[in-house]
Amino acid sequence: MVAFGKKLKERQILEWQGYYINYKLMKKKVNQYAQQIEVGTQDRKHVLKDFSRMLDNQIEKIVLFLLEQQGLLASRLAKLDEQHDALQQLPEISQICELRQAYRAVGQDLLKLLFFVEVNAIGLRKILKKFDKRFGYRFTNYYVKTRANHPYSQLQQVFKHVGIGAVVGAVSRNLHELQDRQGSYLSIYDQPALPLQDPVIDSIKAAVDRLTHSTNFLNFLAQHALIMQEEFPTPVEEQVDDQNYHFMSLLLNLVNTFLYMVNTYIVVPTADDYSLSLGAAATVCGIVIGAMAVAQVFSSVYFSAWSNKTYFRPLVFSSVILFVGNILYALAYDFNSIAVLLIGRLFCGLGSARAVNRRYISDCVPQKIRMQASAGFVSASALGMACGPALAGLLQTNFKIYKLTFNQDTLPGWVMAVAWLVYLIWLWISFKEPSREIEENHIPQESNAVVVENDALENGLKQPLLISSSEDKQQDEDGEQECDESEEASEDSHQPATSIRSAYRLLTPSVKVQLLIYFMLKYVMEILLSESSVITTYYFKWSTGTVAIFLASLGLTVLPVNIVVGNYISNMFEDRQILLASEIMVCIGILLSFHIIVPYSVPQYVCSGLILFVSAEVLEGINLALLSRVMSSRLSRGTYNGGLLSTEAGTIARVIADGTITLAGYLGQSRLLNITLLPSLFICISSIVATCFTYNSLY
Structure with missing residues (x-):
């Protein structure tokens, strides 16, 4: 078990240690408050006033050093x-190289300063969360609102790094101009801007993005995978490529994801016809x-x-x-057996390896390309969802070979069987089993959310200030006894959950609401x-091909919608605002x-289907982004991880939805819709109400 305070200290720059947030001192103070x-x-x-004053002093120390x-x-x-x-008057190659190195040195020091800000921001979020958990009062909401919105806010310097942008711009512009552009006079402000070739600028940009929570298409798309990243920033000198990374193995994982989604949705346009041909409704x-x-619930x-x-x-x-x-x-048609058909689909669900695909990316892909790999995972799923119905629409034929029937009902099974056989051969030849050291050295991400609920300090004074600390006690790094609520057996623990029960105990109200939204x-x-096939056949007499085109068109909206949301909307509004607006649009x-x-x-x-589907797609990305922030770090690894919980929530939702369709069918197709x-x-309205109740905790 690695204590958070120890991890925080390990990430500090030695000569700047006196200027970091004193997490150890503040944790001791929280314990003293509890005893008093x-x-x-x-x-x-x-207690509340004294703790606020202490935080103000800590933040002022950080900010003054930052300005210096x-x-x-x-x-x-x-x-x-x-x-x-x-140099522009009498340029010399050697002097240009020296000047470029000097700018790079400034860039490296700027990167150190950005890491300094980021580590302090993490420490500040952590101590606020610890105070809230220890005393049962959501102090964070009061503190952040009163400090962040004040015209002389020092808190904004920590969370928004005010002023650093000018230094970033100066380093970027000059390094850009000192590159050999072969007579080009383009600058970083011209469109399209020429790409920078200096790695320090890429590192600075990544650090700035982490601090501002700014997103782009790849980042937003990658959030759908719920693959958590490291909490603490990694200095440039520690960023090394993972020698065990194997591109072909990653590709095989993505192909598995794609084929599984094709397999899931290829039967949707023809499932009703297949059921009728076997004598069922x-x-x-x-x-x-x-x-x-x-079957996927268990697999x-x-x-x-x-x-x-x-x-x-x-x-x-x-x-x-x-x-x-x-x-x-495929054989169920010739056997004329609905039971064989269902057993075949159950077998397909038992083969769902999405948990393996997700874990491989989390544990075996280097940090610098993990976001792209996560986006690839989501893209493969989206493309599979679109290709499944489209492929079904192309399989409009009817012939026999010996006693085997090949038609629009059975061909999806035959085609996917061949696809999985080819994939199995490719997998056997090309997959490389990674070293387990990768997973052992993998550092899970802490939840970096600031938990906030109430609107004012006065409201908090009416709440119970102390939760009994007789349970869940543990020794911290200073030998002190420290209490934590059951949402985390230890605030500083990084041990994964070992059972469904322990995983459930880690679910805070915010996490439960996000899982409800995902279920919805x-x-x-x-x-x-x-x-869709039953409804459109009943009301509009659509053919299988028309249904396939409609479903494929819905699936193809996934990537364009994520481009718009990731590049624009998510940078204009808070995630929680987009979350609530998307839920209302789904409704x-x-x-x-x-x-x-x-x-x-x-x-x-x-039109209604398009609004519903697109809104749900937007909601999914924002929902999983917030879920990764409010979820305990203990759910980032192990068997019972956050990805598994979200997968189970979504899978159970699909099971209940499909069961609802079948049960409603007994009342007649005219009432089915x-x-x-x-x-x-009902579920959508419930999720909106629950979101409103936990809105302030999604900061």
Whole structure:
């Protein structure tokens, strides 16, 4: 177990140690407050005011040192600018190289300063969270709101690094101009700007992005994978490539993800016809589609546990099971057996290796490309979702070979069986099992969220200030006894959860609400997609090909929507604002989907479905981004990790949604649409209400 205070100290620059937030002192003070309140020698108001004053002093110390260092960097840059101007008159290669090195040295020192700010921001968030947990009062909301919004805010210097941007710009511009541009006069301000070739600028940009939480398309897309990154910044000198990284193995993981999503959605346009051909009702398509999700509820757990020891074997097992499952799915037609059909889909669900795919990226891909790999994981899923229905639309044929029937119902099974067989051969030849040292050396990310709830200090004074500390005590690095609530057995612990029960105990109200939102959006999307064939056939007489085009078109919106949200919307509004707005848009999409009085039309169905699907896609990215921030660091690794919990929440939602379709089908196809939309509306409204109650904790 590595204490947070010790980790914080290890990341400090030695000569600047006196200027960092004194986390150790503040933690001792929190313990003293607890003891004083227990014996009645201290009151609530004094504790809150005294702790606020202590934080103010710590932040002022950090900010004054920060301003001093900015001044020193600015002075060095001013002298270098004079040399730069002189060189423009009589340029010499050797002097240009020396000047470039001097600017790089300033860049390295600037990077150190950015790391200084980031480590202090992490320490500040952590001590605020510790205070809130220890006393049962959400002090953070009061402190951040009163300090951050004040015109003389020093807190903004820590969280928004005010003033550093000018230094970043000066270093970037001059290094850009000193590169050999072969007569070009373009600068960093011209569009399109020429790319910088200096690695220190890339490191500075990454550090600035982390501090401002600014996002781009890749970053936003990668958040969908819920693959957590390291909490503490890594100095440039420590950033080395992982020699055990194997690109082909990563590619095979992404192909597995793609094929599985194709396998999931390739049957959607034809599942109702297949059910009818076997003597069942069209709405049994809900069970046919959902059988895969039912099995995935269990497969996610054992695949996650299996990936603790190996990646190759579970991928081989997954491919074999999926090959068998698709063969059974295809043979059900000639056997005239709905049972064989369902067993085939259950086998396909038992082969779901998404937990392995996610763990491989988290544990075996170097930090510098992990975001791109995570985005690749999400892109492969999105493309598979679009390609599945599109491929089904192309398989419109009917012929026999011996006694085997090949038609629009069975061809999805045959095609996917061949695909998994080819993949299995490729996997056996090309996959390289990574060293387990990678996972052992992997540092999990702490939740970096500041937990906030109440609006004012006065509200907090009415709340209980001390939670009993008789339970969950543990020795910290100073030999003190420290209490923590059950949401984390130890604030400083990095041990993963060892059971479903221990994982559940780590779920705070904020995490539970985010998982509810994830459940809701997956439920709503599954209702829309799974019943699309039945609904459109009943109301509009659509063919299988038309349904396939509609579903493929929905799937193709995923990447463009993420580009818009990742590059623009997420940088204009807070995540929690986008979250709430997206939930409301999903609710509007559901309301527009109801069939009430007037004849149901194609424009109404298509427009409402598009609004619902796109809003749910936006909601998913923001939801998982917030979930990764508010989730305990103990859920970042191990079998029962955050990725598994979110996968289980989404999978259970799909199972219930598909079951709802089948049960509603007994009341007749004329009532199917409205009956399945009612629980969607109820769950959506519940998630909106829950979001409002925990809104201030999503900071």
